[in-house]
Amino acid sequence: MKRTINGKLYNSEKCEVLASHAHYHYCNGNYSGTSYLLLASDGTYLIHTDSNGQDCYMRDNLFVADCGNVTPQAFLERCTLDENEEKRLVELGLLTIVE
Numbered sequence: 001m002k003r004t005i006n007g008k009l010y011n012s013e014k015c016e017v018l019a020s021h022a023h024y025h026y027c028n029g030n031y032s033g034t035s036y037l038l039l040a041s042d043g044t045y046l047i048h049t050d051s052n053g054q055d056c057y058m059r060d061n062l063f064v065a066d067c068g069n070v071t072p073q074a075f076l077e078r079c080t081l082d083e084n085e086e087k088r089l090v091e092l093g094l095l096t097i098v099e
Contacts, residue, residue: 002062006064010040010044012036012038012062015039015040017036017038018037019075019079020037033050034049035048036048036049036050039092045065046063047063047065047075048061048062049061049062076095
Protein backbone atom coordinates (compact mmCIF):
# COMPACT_ATOMS: atom_id res chain seq x y z
CA MET A 1 0.00 0.00 0.00
CA LYS A 2 1.26 3.47 -0.85
CA ARG A 3 0.29 6.52 1.14
CA THR A 4 1.50 10.12 1.37
CA ILE A 5 2.08 11.19 4.98
CA ASN A 6 3.49 14.64 5.85
CA GLY A 7 4.70 15.13 2.27
CA LYS A 8 6.48 11.76 2.07
CA LEU A 9 5.28 8.85 -0.05
CA TYR A 10 5.59 5.57 1.86
CA ASN A 11 5.28 2.15 0.23
CA SER A 12 4.55 -0.62 2.73
CA GLU A 13 5.95 -3.22 0.33
CA LYS A 14 9.41 -1.64 0.53
CA CYS A 15 9.51 -1.31 4.33
CA GLU A 16 11.10 -3.76 6.76
CA VAL A 17 8.49 -5.83 8.62
CA LEU A 18 9.40 -5.89 12.31
CA ALA A 19 6.37 -7.65 13.83
CA SER A 20 2.77 -8.58 13.06
CA HIS A 21 -0.50 -9.12 14.87
CA ALA A 22 -3.49 -11.08 13.48
CA HIS A 23 -7.00 -9.73 14.09
CA TYR A 24 -10.10 -11.82 14.71
CA HIS A 25 -13.74 -10.65 14.61
CA TYR A 26 -15.00 -10.01 18.14
CA CYS A 27 -18.31 -11.90 17.65
CA ASN A 28 -17.58 -14.92 15.48
CA GLY A 29 -13.82 -15.27 15.92
CA ASN A 30 -13.12 -15.29 12.17
CA TYR A 31 -9.75 -14.02 10.99
CA SER A 32 -10.25 -10.45 9.75
CA GLY A 33 -6.76 -9.25 8.81
CA THR A 34 -3.27 -8.48 10.02
CA SER A 35 -1.46 -5.38 11.23
CA TYR A 36 2.28 -4.98 10.73
CA LEU A 37 4.87 -2.81 12.44
CA LEU A 38 7.11 -1.50 9.68
CA LEU A 39 10.35 0.45 9.51
CA ALA A 40 10.67 2.78 6.52
CA SER A 41 14.04 3.63 4.96
CA ASP A 42 13.95 7.11 6.58
CA GLY A 43 13.66 5.57 10.08
CA THR A 44 9.92 6.19 10.46
CA TYR A 45 7.88 3.49 12.19
CA LEU A 46 4.60 2.74 10.42
CA ILE A 47 1.63 0.51 11.10
CA HIS A 48 0.04 -1.16 8.09
CA THR A 49 -3.29 -2.93 8.45
CA ASP A 50 -4.41 -5.36 5.77
CA SER A 51 -8.11 -6.21 6.18
CA ASN A 52 -9.97 -9.06 4.48
CA GLY A 53 -13.48 -7.62 4.96
CA GLN A 54 -14.63 -9.93 7.77
CA ASP A 55 -14.94 -6.99 10.20
CA CYS A 56 -16.79 -3.93 8.92
CA TYR A 57 -14.96 -1.70 11.45
CA MET A 58 -11.50 -2.66 10.20
CA ARG A 59 -10.06 -1.42 6.91
CA ASP A 60 -6.75 -1.23 5.09
CA ASN A 61 -4.61 1.56 6.46
CA LEU A 62 -1.05 2.86 6.67
CA PHE A 63 -0.05 5.45 9.26
CA VAL A 64 2.87 6.68 11.36
CA ALA A 65 3.15 4.99 14.76
CA ASP A 66 3.87 7.98 16.93
CA CYS A 67 1.01 9.05 19.18
CA GLY A 68 -0.96 8.03 22.27
CA ASN A 69 -1.48 4.28 22.49
CA VAL A 70 -0.32 3.85 18.88
CA THR A 71 3.41 3.59 19.42
CA PRO A 72 5.78 0.84 18.30
CA GLN A 73 6.10 -0.34 21.90
CA ALA A 74 2.31 -0.48 22.42
CA PHE A 75 1.93 -2.39 19.14
CA LEU A 76 4.50 -4.97 20.28
CA GLU A 77 2.42 -5.81 23.36
CA ARG A 78 -0.08 -7.54 21.05
CA CYS A 79 2.49 -9.55 19.11
CA THR A 80 3.98 -12.99 19.49
CA LEU A 81 7.58 -12.60 18.38
CA ASP A 82 10.03 -15.14 17.03
CA GLU A 83 13.75 -15.05 17.90
CA ASN A 84 14.74 -13.10 14.77
CA GLU A 85 12.08 -10.45 15.43
CA GLU A 86 13.18 -10.17 19.07
CA LYS A 87 16.81 -9.73 18.03
CA ARG A 88 16.00 -6.99 15.49
CA LEU A 89 13.72 -5.14 17.92
CA VAL A 90 16.45 -5.19 20.58
CA GLU A 91 18.91 -3.79 17.99
CA LEU A 92 16.49 -0.95 17.28
CA GLY A 93 15.97 -0.22 20.98
CA LEU A 94 12.26 -1.05 20.87
CA LEU A 95 12.52 -4.10 23.11
CA THR A 96 14.46 -5.06 26.22
CA ILE A 97 14.66 -8.74 27.09
CA VAL A 98 14.42 -9.49 30.81
CA GLU A 99 15.28 -13.02 31.88
